[in-house]
Amino acid sequence: MATRLVVDVLLVLAILIQALCVLGVWRMPNALDRLHFLAPATSVAPWLVAGAVWARELLDHQGIVALLIAVFMLGWQPVLAHVTARAAASGRGSGRTSPEPARPRRRVST
Amino acid sequence: MNAFLWAATAMLALLVPCGLLAVRGSILDRVVALQLGSAIGTMALLVMAEGFHRSIYVDLALVFGLSSFVATFAIVHYLERWA
Numbered sequence: 001m002a003t004r005l006v007v008d009v010l011l012v013l014a015i016l017i018q019a020l021c022v023l024g025v026w027r028m029p030n031a032l033d034r035l036h037f038l039a040p041a042t043s044v045a046p047w048l049v050a051g052a053v054w055a056r057e058l059l060d061h062q063g064i065v066a067l068l069i070a071v072f073m074l075g076w077q078p079v080l081a082h083v084t085a086r087a088a089a090s091g092r093g094s095g096r097t098s099p100e101p102a103r104p105r106r107r108v109s110t
Numbered sequence: 111m112n113a114f115l116w117a118a119t120a121m122l123a124l125l126v127p128c129g130l131l132a133v134r135g136s137i138l139d140r141v142v143a144l145q146l147g148s149a150i151g152t153m154a155l156l157v158m159a160e161g162f163h164r165s166i167y168v169d170l171a172l173v174f175g176l177s178s179f180v181a182t183f184a185i186v187h188y189l190e191r192w193a
Contacts, residue, residue, distance in 0.1 A: 004113070007113055007114075011114070011116075014117070014153065015117055015121065018150055018153070019120075021146060022124050022127050022128065025131065025142060031136070031139050031141070031142055035142055038146055041149050041150065045149075049157060050156075052113075052114075052157075052160075053157075053160050056160065061168065062159060062160060062168045065168040065169065065172055066168065069152060069171060072175060072176070073149060073175065077149070080179065080183060080186070081145075083187070084138065084141055084142065084186050086190065087186050
């Protein structure tokens with residue numbers, strides 16, 4: 001009974017955090033603001049879900065992989081957010097929906 | 111239905127706004143929506159594995175998380191190189 005309560009609480013918290021992140025991403029005006037709402041969904045929610053899996057399965061295959069996914073998302077999502085913010089700060093791809101055709105290069109006559 | 115399947119249903123429903131943003135926004139907004147959607151999708155596969163007692167879904171979640179990281183990294187790298 002206690003295990004079930006712990007699982008329910010952890011899953012509800014994970015869904016609540018993800019819902020708030022989706023709401024934040026939906027409501028923010030530009031990509032740099034939206035990026036802030038990726039952090040809780042990728043660094044807190046996976047640990048809550050992994051905790052819920054651990055509460056039922058402990059250290060079997062699913063528990064270990066859930067922990068691995070949480071560690072992986074905690075480690076790599078900041079890298080992705082940094083790279084995306086760098087692309088947003090450089091102003092590239094901010095308003096276009098398809099790449100522009102490549103311009104022919106000018107030859108420098110010597 | 112157990113708690114894990116309810117959680118999976120809620121997470122799959124949360125993918126809808128991400129998909130709409132990925133359709134409507136600018137390219138960087140789409141990339142952000144893709145990142146959030148892949149994170150939520152990975153979590154949904156994880157709780158589905160627990161709900162259905164299928165351990166293969168856990169491996170699928172791991173592979174999906176890894177491949178979505180590589181795909182998003184490649185897309186952003188491509189965006190940065192646009193002149």
